[in-house]
């Protein structure tokens with residue numbers, strides 16, 4: 001059962017620094033992701049399987065919020081070569097560049113540091129797993145992604161969505177089972193307030209429809225973390 005001692009530990013945290021993807025996080029990113037993101041590797045595997053089935057190996061793929069490069073590395077190992085990454089954190093890109101240059105020394109030149117989406121490039125697939133919820137101008141960003149996709153191009157989006165108290169309690173239990181203390185759980189929650197801004201599932205669907213995607217499906221969902229497959233027809 002969910003252990004509600006989390007509430008009492010709240011009192012012990014006076015003020016917390018807001019969440020940033022700095023060097024400290026970048027250097028232990030995979031561990032952080034595995035402990036805080038339900039189905040982290042399952043969603044990456046699902047993403048890779050969908051791309052393997054539907055995108056040619058010379059297809060153009062970009063990972064938005066590529067972080068330490070886990071998905072790009074996996075894609076590279078599956079034979080995809082026209083891979084690009086974008087992230088606004090220099091520290092995350094430094095780690096991604098290091099990891100990816102081990103398989104392709106030119107990879108860092110295909111990693112872009114930017115807060116806005118890339119201009120003047122077309123993609124067969126755009127990935128945006130656990131990143132859009134950090135972006136303020138979501139509609140503009142989505143529009144730029146949509147415009148960059150070729151006809152029948154794929155967009156895979158994973159977002160943390162609004163959780164009811166029932167779901168949040170189960171999410172806390174998930175983190176406790178990963179070995180996180182109640183103080184760590186509460187601290188991260190406070191750090192993310194106003195930084196990670198979740199929408200409801202319905203709001204996400206409305207936003208994707210408004211952007212122009214006509215085919216939208218939910219392909220994974222766990223404890224409020226939802227993956228959408230969108231096709232540009």
Ligand SMILES: C[S@@+](CC[C@H](N)C(=O)[O-])C[C@H]1O[C@@H](n2cnc3c(N)ncnc32)[C@H](O)[C@@H]1O
Pocket residue numbers: 021033044064065066067068069070071086087088089092114115116128129130131134135136
């Ligand atoms: C939870 S991580 C994404 C994980 C990654 N997609 C993976 O599969 O491992 C979120 C990433 O989004 C990046 N980010 C936040 N705001 C951004 C923005 N406006 N543009 C691009 N990247 C952004 C962060 O630096 C961070 O690397």
